[in-house]
Amino acid sequence: MGGPEIDRLIGLLAKLPGLGPRSARRAALKMLQQPEMRMLPLATALAEAARAVRPCAECGNLDSQDPCTICADPHRDRSVICVVEGVGDLWALERALVHRGIYHVLGGTLSALSGLGPEDLNLSGLISRVVTGNVTEVILALGATVDGATTAHFLTDQLRPTGVAVTRVGQGVPIGGALDVLDDGTLAAALRGRRSA
Structure with missing residues (x-):
């Protein structure tokens, strides 16, 4: 199908709730076809969320x-x-x-x-x-x-x-x-x- 980067992307997407291998392949294909519009903003948002989001000390949200x-x-x-x-x-x-x-x-x-x-x-x-x-x-x-x-x-x-x-x-x-x-x-x-x- 594709190189190891594509296989890794599909494998990681398939681990998300609600996404199986077929849905992960479709999502990866959509992102790869328009990386500037879909993939890069998603990568930026993921990195920012991983850096900034934490559990609330009061309630756990x-x-x-x-x-x-x-x-x-x-x-x-x-x-x-x-x-x-x-x-x-x-x-x-x-x-x-x-x-x-x-x-x-x-x-x-x-x-x-x-x-x-x-x-x-x-x-x-x-x-x-x-x-x-x-x-x-x-x-x-x-x-x-x-x-x-x-x-x-x-x-x-x-x-x-x-x-x-x-x-x-x-x-x-x-x-x-x-x-x-x-x-x-x-x-x-x-x-x-x-x-x-």
Whole structure:
């Protein structure tokens, strides 16, 4: 097909979520046919993002500033923290424009099969934010999976002594569903239909 540079480009693209070998070949071909318009700007953007983007020290979101744009926004309701598994879930909720509070990224869910325990998640940061802030509600926006439910129960138990209201997203999140693949309307319905955990 092509030289080792092309094979390497296709191989790296094929590792991205949602791209298999065929899609990676098509994307590589498009970029190679117009490198000045497609490939070079992409390479520059990738290098700049790799240099500048870091996790927010407060919530765990990815941003080029710390605290992130969301945590630094004075118009956000700091009394409500929405807890998500990963940054993709946070971005999905932001895209749906349904949460005007702040977030907390756990960095995963409790999973005996994957060997993830409480010490592997950003739990202490959440407890600290609830205890030191004027937080009145923690929304557990975790996927409707066994690991998501286990994590929600664990967090509810951990947060109970603080006296903060703990709610879970409601209708709209299917069993086994991940938040970052749901449409905006479903996410909005799930957040509005939250219930006590």
